[in-house]
Amino acid sequence: xTGTMPRWMGPLAMIAAAVVVxxxxxxxxxxxxxxxxxxxxxxxxxxxxxxxxxxxxxxxxLCLLLGLPLGYALATxxxxxxxxxxxxxxxxxxxxxxxxxxxxLYAFGRRxxxxxxxxxxxxxxxxTTAAVVLAQTFVAMPFMVLATESALGxxxxxxxxxxxxxxxSRTRTLWQITVPALRPALITGTVLAFARALGxxxxxxxFAGSMPGVTxxxxxxxxxxxxxxxxxxxxxxxxxxxxxxxVVALAYRPLAARPTDGAGR
Amino acid sequence: xxxxxxxxxxxxxxxxxxxxxSATADGDRQLTVYAAxxxxxVFGELEQTYEAAHPGVDVxxxxxxSSELAATILEGAPADVFASAxxxxxxxxxxEIATSPQVFATNTLxxxxxxxxxxxxxxLDDLAREDVASVVCAPQVPCGAATLDLASLIGVELAPSSxxxxxxxxxxxxxxxxADAGVVYVTEAQPSSGVQEVPLAGAAEVVSAYPIAAMAGGxxxxxxxxxxxxxxxxxxxxxxERAGFGAP
Numbered sequence: 001x002t003g004t005m006p007r008w009m010g011p012l013a014m015i016a017a018a019v020v021v022x023x024x025x026x027x028x029x030x031x032x033x034x035x036x037x038x039x040x041x042x043x044x045x046x047x048x049x050x051x052x053x054x055x056x057x058x059x060x061x062l063c064l065l066l067g068l069p070l071g072y073a074l075a076t077x078x079x080x081x082x083x084x085x086x087x088x089x090x091x092x093x094x095x096x097x098x099x100x101x102x103x104x105l106y107a108f109g110r111r112x113x114x115x116x117x118x119x120x121x122x123x124x125x126x127x128t129t130a131a132v133v134l135a136q137t138f139v140a141m142p143f144m145v146l147a148t149e150s151a152l153g154x155x156x157x158x159x160x161x162x163x164x165x166x167x168x169s170r171t172r173t174l175w176q177i178t179v180p181a182l183r184p185a186l187i188t189g190t191v192l193a194f195a196r197a198l199g200x201x202x203x204x205x206x207f208a209g210s211m212p213g214v215t216x217x218x219x220x221x222x223x224x225x226x227x228x229x230x231x232x233x234x235x236x237x238x239x240x241x242x243x244x245x246x247v248v249a250l251a252y253r254p255l256a257a258r259p260t261d262g263a264g265r
Numbered sequence: 266x267x268x269x270x271x272x273x274x275x276x277x278x279x280x281x282x283x284x285x286x287s288a289t290a291d292g293d294r295q296l297t298v299y300a301a302x303x304x305x306x307v308f309g310e311l312e313q314t315y316e317a318a319h320p321g322v323d324v325x326x327x328x329x330x331s332s333e334l335a336a337t338i339l340e341g342a343p344a345d346v347f348a349s350a351x352x353x354x355x356x357x358x359x360x361e362i363a364t365s366p367q368v369f370a371t372n373t374l375x376x377x378x379x380x381x382x383x384x385x386x387x388x389l390d391d392l393a394r395e396d397v398a399s400v401v402c403a404p405q406v407p408c409g410a411a412t413l414d415l416a417s418l419i420g421v422e423l424a425p426s427s428x429x430x431x432x433x434x435x436x437x438x439x440x441x442x443x444a445d446a447g448v449v450y451v452t453e454a455q456p457s458s459g460v461q462e463v464p465l466a467g468a469a470e471v472v473s474a475y476p477i478a479a480m481a482g483g484x485x486x487x488x489x490x491x492x493x494x495x496x497x498x499x500x501x502x503x504x505x506e507r508a509g510f511g512a513p
Contacts, residue, residue, distance in 0.1 A: 111442040126398060126443045127426035209400065209427025209438065216428075224430055227332045228405045 024241060030234045039235040047213050048221035049239065055129060055217060056197040059136035063144040063193040068186070070141075071148025090146070092139045097202015104135055104207040131208035132215050136197035143196060147189030151182050191251045195244050296488045297325045297343055299334045301350035301475065302433060303372070303452055307508045308348070314504075315495055322488060330431055331407065332357075338480065345483030346492050348475060351407040355476040363486060366478040369496050371511035372450045373468045374408070374415055377439050377460040386446050389421045389465055400435050400444040403428035407473060408435075412448045415471045436460060452509040474513065 005013075032039075039045065074086060092100060108115040110126050118125065125131045159181070163173040179186070201219040208215040210224065218240050226233040296315075300308045305328045312324040327334065327344070331354040338344050338358045347362075348369070349355045355366045378386050384397060392399040401423060402409030409428065416423050426444060429435045435447040440459040447460075450473070454462040477496055479489030495501050502512065 105441055105443065109441055109443055205430070205434070206437070209443070210403065210429060211425070211427050220430075224403055224405050226336070227330070227403075227430070230336065 027234060027241070028238055031238050032231045032235070035231055036235045036238075039229075039232045040239055042232075044212060044221060044225075045232075045236055045239075048216055048218045048236070049243075051129070051132075051213065051216065052198055052218040052240075053243075055132045055136055056194055056200075058133045059140055059197045060190055060194040062133070062137045063140050063197075064186070064190055066137075067141050067144025067189065067193070068148050071145040071189075072152060074145065074149045075152035086149070090142045093142050098206055100139060100203040101135065101206020104131075104138060104203055108134060109207070127209045127211060127215060129214055132204050132217060135203040135207050136200045139200050139203060140193035140196040143192035144189040147185045147192070148182065151185030152178075155181065187251055191248055195248055198240065198244055198247075294322045294485055294488065295325055296322055296345050296485050296492060297327065297483050298346040298348070298492060299327045299329075299338060299342070299344040299480075300346075300348040301331045301334070302328050302431065303350055303450060304328070304348055304475070307504050307510070310504050311492075311495060311501060314500060315492055318495075319488075319491070322485075324492070338482065341482065343483045344480045345485050345489040346477065347480050348477040348496070350473065350475055352474055352476055353407070355478060358480070361480050361482050362478045363481040364479040364490055364493065366476040367493070367497060368474045368513040369477050369501070370475040370505045371513055372452055372473045372475065372509075373511065374411055374448055374465060374471060375451045375454050375468060376446055376463040376465050377436065377449055377454050378446045378463055379439065379442065380456075380459065380461045382461055382463065384445055386463060388463075389416060389419055389423070389448070392446055392448070393422060393424045395424075397446060398426045398444045399423070400427045400429055400438045400447045401425045402432055402435060402448070403430060406430060408432045408448075408450060411471050411473050415448075415465070415467060418470055419467050454509075472511070475510070 070089070074082065074089075077085075079085075095103065105112060107113050108118070108125050108131070110116065110119050110124065115125065125134065155178075159177045160173050163177050164170075168176070199219060200217070201223065204210075204215065204217060205220055205223070210216045210220045216224070218236060222233050222236045222240070225236060298308065298312075305326075308326055308328075312326055315324055316322060327342075329337075331349040331351060334344075334347065335349065335354040335357045338347060338361055344361075347355065347358060350372070352366075352368075355362075376386065376389070376392075378384070384391075386392075386397065391397060392401075401412045404410055404413050408431075412423070427438065429438065432449045432453050435444075435449050436453050436458050438444040439447040446463075448465075451462070451468075454460060456462075477493055479486070479493050483489060496505075506512070
């Protein structure tokens with residue numbers, strides 16, 4: 001823990017909190033509590049929530065499976081190209097949602113770079129749940145890669161080196177030394193990736209389409225409901241925020257707060 | 266789509282900023298027109314006509330989905346004119362209306378396919394075929410409601426792969442090749458979008474009406490009616506017709 005915060009930072013911190021909290025509080029204030037139970041239990045709402053949780057879980061799994069190796073590779077890679085490659089991998093964070101969707105379309109669409117070959121092989125991603133998972137994985141991956149890379153970068157690697165001299169294989173060292181040490185970072189990455197996947201909207205809409213039960217996740221359902229029933233949109237939005245906040249609150253702890261062997265920042 | 270909505274948000278924010286609201290630096294007046302996304306090109310032309318006839322007036326166009334525009338107007342956005350793609354949204358803002366709404370154009374539905382129509386699609390019943398990936402507007406938005414009306418009129422059960430939020434999203438899915446066919450307004454079925462039109466039997470029976478009205482909540486309530494007049498004039502009629510809109 002650093003020392004006591006200078007006094008002048010207090011008001012700035014409060015403004016920062018207000019910028020984030022006020023719009024969410026205003027949304028909750030718009031919620032029509034008497035109609036909420038009915039609005040949240042419509043088949044459309046339950047279907048969208050179920051699809052959102054399932055796809056976000058799948059894409060988070062993919063991010064963990066693929067993002068951990070990529071973060072590891074970036075951390076250990078010695079090259080002048082590294083900053084450029086890292087910046088490229090972070091691109092989904094800054095791409096406007098629609099552009100992300102178009103980019104996926106150009107790659108995996110029926111006439112896309114890879115999509116056309118897949119189509120010829122009889123695999124069509126168009127308008128499938130798999131397309132939703134792909135869109136969410138695309139936008140959520142940077143969180144996992146960054147979390148892994150920065151945590152690994154902060155480790156000196158002595159334990160791994162020692163394990164190596166004792167005859168441990170690289171894989172065994174990974175599972176028994178590195179992964180346990182990275183646990184806090186991996187949890188952070190997983191939680192952030194899940195939250196990002198849950199909120200994914202633009203890429204899904206542009207790339208996967210919007211069909212109840214197949215591709216219409218909760219954010220897409222909110223966008224559509226707003227056309228006819230603003231109360232329903234608000235109720236669903238509050239539900240989405242509640243799910244995300246709960247997940248983050250339960251799983252996320254600041255890295256430094258955990259007793260670790262230097263796996264934190 | 267979120268691009269127009271983001272634009273709308275930014276535009277609204279700018280309009281709400283004091284100083285940019287009612288007059289520009291040299292004392293020019295500003296007329297703010299909220300118009301359905303399908304009117305973007307037509308109203309762009311009319312904007313130039315209006316500004317040529319009214320020196321010193323700067324027309325600011327805000328385009329988006331009609332229901333989105335209606336919602337922003339109800340939240341206090343300073344609109345002098347509102348042109349909606351359906352009557353329900355005009356009705357939604359009735360408390361803000363200054364002059365009674367008038368229908369100035371109509372639109373009908375058509376089918377769009379890949380240029381050359383490789384699958385040989387000829388009617389709505391082809392959209393129920395298993396090997397055809399079709400997209401339509403969601404029933405919650407005006408073009409989707411009209412599509413459902415037309416399907417039930419013809420007695421066809423559609424089996425879309427996706428129900429899009431706007432007619433432009435449907436065009437996008439067909440133009441990009443993701444979908445084989447889609448149902449859109451005739452005004453959106455332009456060859457320049459990379460799609461080919463297949464006229465639908467019975468489409469003339471399902472007509473969407475576009476109402477326009479001057480609004481009370483803008484910064485130039487005195488100018489609103491003159492823009493409405495232009496849209497309803499013979500000049501306005503001609504521009505609308507060229508874009509494929511029908512007469513009221």
